[in-house]
Amino acid sequence: MNKDKIKSYGDTLYDCLKNRTTIDPITEQESDVTIEDAYHISLQLLQRRLDDGEKVIGKKIGVTSKAVQNMLNVHQPDFGFLTDRMVYSHGDELPISTDMIQPKAEGEIAFILKHDLSGPGVTNADVLRATECVMPCFEIVDSRIKDWKIKIQDTVADNASCGLFVLGDKAVRPDKVDLVTCGMVHEKNGEIIATGAGAAALGSPVNCVAWLANTLGEFGIKLEAGEVILSGSLVPLHSIVPGDSMHLSVGGIGSAYVRFT
Amino acid sequence: MTLSKEVIAQLAEHVENAELNKKAITKITDDYPDMDWEDAYAIQYAIRKRKQDRGTLIAGLKMGLTSHAKMKQMGVETPVFGFLTDYGSYADGAEIDTSNFIHPRIEGEVAVMTNKTLKGPGCHIGSVLAAIDFVMPAIEIIDSRYENFRFDLKSVIADNTSAAGYVTGSNMKRIEELDLPTLGVVLEKNGEIVELGAGAAVLGHPAASVAMLANMLAERGEEISAGTFIMTGGITAAVAVEKGDNINMRCQDIGSVSMRFV
Numbered sequence: 001m002n003k004d005k006i007k008s009y010g011d012t013l014y015d016c017l018k019n020r021t022t023i024d025p026i027t028e029q030e031s032d033v034t035i036e037d038a039y040h041i042s043l044q045l046l047q048r049r050l051d052d053g054e055k056v057i058g059k060k061i062g063v064t065s066k067a068v069q070n071m072l073n074v075h076q077p078d079f080g081f082l083t084d085r086m087v088y089s090h091g092d093e094l095p096i097s098t099d100m101i102q103p104k105a106e107g108e109i110a111f112i113l114k115h116d117l118s119g120p121g122v123t124n125a126d127v128l129r130a131t132e133c134v135m136p137c138f139e140i141v142d143s144r145i146k147d148w149k150i151k152i153q154d155t156v157a158d159n160a161s162c163g164l165f166v167l168g169d170k171a172v173r174p175d176k177v178d179l180v181t182c183g184m185v186h187e188k189n190g191e192i193i194a195t196g197a198g199a200a201a202l203g204s205p206v207n208c209v210a211w212l213a214n215t216l217g218e219f220g221i222k223l224e225a226g227e228v229i230l231s232g233s234l235v236p237l238h239s240i241v242p243g244d245s246m247h248l249s250v251g252g253i254g255s256a257y258v259r260f261t
Numbered sequence: 262m263t264l265s266k267e268v269i270a271q272l273a274e275h276v277e278n279a280e281l282n283k284k285a286i287t288k289i290t291d292d293y294p295d296m297d298w299e300d301a302y303a304i305q306y307a308i309r310k311r312k313q314d315r316g317t318l319i320a321g322l323k324m325g326l327t328s329h330a331k332m333k334q335m336g337v338e339t340p341v342f343g344f345l346t347d348y349g350s351y352a353d354g355a356e357i358d359t360s361n362f363i364h365p366r367i368e369g370e371v372a373v374m375t376n377k378t379l380k381g382p383g384c385h386i387g388s389v390l391a392a393i394d395f396v397m398p399a400i401e402i403i404d405s406r407y408e409n410f411r412f413d414l415k416s417v418i419a420d421n422t423s424a425a426g427y428v429t430g431s432n433m434k435r436i437e438e439l440d441l442p443t444l445g446v447v448l449e450k451n452g453e454i455v456e457l458g459a460g461a462a463v464l465g466h467p468a469a470s471v472a473m474l475a476n477m478l479a480e481r482g483e484e485i486s487a488g489t490f491i492m493t494g495g496i497t498a499a500v501a502v503e504k505g506d507n508i509n510m511r512c513q514d515i516g517s518v519s520m521r522f523v
Contacts, residue, residue: 178513178514180447180511181445181446181447181511181512181513181514182443182445182513183442183443183444183445183446183458183459183460183461183513184443184445184459185442185443185459185461191329192329192461192462192465195457195458195459195460195461195462195496196445196457196458196459197445197446197447197457197458197459197513198445198447199445199447199454199457199511200454200457203454234457249442249443250443251440251443251444251445251459251513251514252440252443252513252514
């Protein structure tokens with residue numbers, strides 16, 4: 001894909017984000033779009049946000065669980081950038097009616113890094129060494145692609161369908177919790193809608209962070225000390241509407257609560 | 262009760278023979294569409310008595326249909342219960358003869374051992390937490406005696422809620438060391454993760470499932486005595502197994518359970 005087209009798609013996605021509109025899948029408009037093209041589109045989208053004063057505070061991996069892969073019919077992970085305008089805290093109200101298009105909630109484990117991770121060659125041992133703590137986290141994903149009809153290139157271009165994220169009430173050192181077996185309970189409006197465990201994300205959330213470091217490493221990007229890394233949902237995506245509230249608890253870590261307005 | 266004693270005895274023999282001969286039958290409500298809940302449990306208890314008369318020991322109790330989603334799907338508001346036998350127990354790491362079953366499936370659970378009597382009505386989560394001696398990881402082997410697992414609730418109650426066997430882990434933990442709702446389980450078949458979940462999948466809390474068991478037993482004038490082993494209900498969906506399958510379940514804080522079907 002030539003540079004002009006890449007810039008044009010990046011700008012269009014930025015406009016969609018700002019105006020809460022959607023476009024037809026890029027993969028329908030451009031049948032030969034590659035993941036690398038999509039990544040460059042996402043960089044243009046990010047550049048527009050940075051020009052607008054936003055600051056990168058972390059990275060995310062998405063589409064890591066079989067449940068989400070089957071739901072979206074996308075069978076490999078995606079990756080994106082997190083900015084300061086996306087982050088919320090435990091107990092906050094999220095203005096989805098004014099800020100989002102077709103939001104869905106996911107439950108995840110967030111990693112806070114104390115050292116840089118620069119792929120390729122990042123192992124699970126490197127990830128654990130670089131992790132300051134882990135936290136319960138909601139990611140509220142959204143798609144600027146019409147009706148969530150995404151293929152892997154569409155979601156990579158659209159910053160991994162990232163929307164907002166909510167960090168929970170506790171931060172725990174990675175040696176204090178079994179990240180593979182830790183259970184997750186996801187409730188909406190007081191009703192349990194799903195349970196899961198750490199292994200849902202590529203066998204372990206640690207694997208996900210290593211994958212992200214190595215994948216972004218191919219593009220010369222590193223995960224940096226102090227950044228928040230979202231390691232992928234452990235439960236299926238769940239649609240939300242204003243008025244809903246959600247609670248998430250993760251065994252051995254803590255919980256997160258959020259209301260949607 | 263709508264069925265006569267004779268019919269109950271006859272159905273108990275029919276359903277138990279399906280288990281003993283490993284030959285699936287059609288669901289009994291096809292022939293007795295008017296049978297009620299009491300009839301269904303009467304058949305289960307008659308099967309239990311047949312086994313005890315032959316020297317089988319009752320090794321514990323089990324809860325079934327403990328997920329809200331499954332209950333909604335079956336159109337009921339309460340779970341169901343059954344009994345566990347001595348011969349249904351398999352050791353951690355066991356080789357299990359697949360020909361002992363018709364079409365076995367496995368579910369990941371947590372099991373508890375009690376150290377006090379639990380008596381309903383009014384048994385609540387607090388009474389249960391105070392009466393749990395320890396918690397273990399466990400896998401239940403279910404094997405409906407009905408063709409293709411096709412049954413309705415009354416048929417499955419009569420069939421001892423498909424109970425066929427169980428494998429307990431080798432580790433135990435005290436209840437106060439655990440958070441049962443968020444306790445995660447990861448079930449693997451032949452090295453691949455096939456199911457995941459957390460304790461809250463069981464009626465919100467596995468101890469709530471035990472309380473419900475005590476209250477359901479109270480309606481029959483029964484109680485759960487101290488020293489009872491209880492399978493609290495499936496955290497994961499049931500997974501079909503066949504000869505050659507290698508199963509491993511890892512649980513948060515309480516260890517793992519494994520077995521091979523041979």
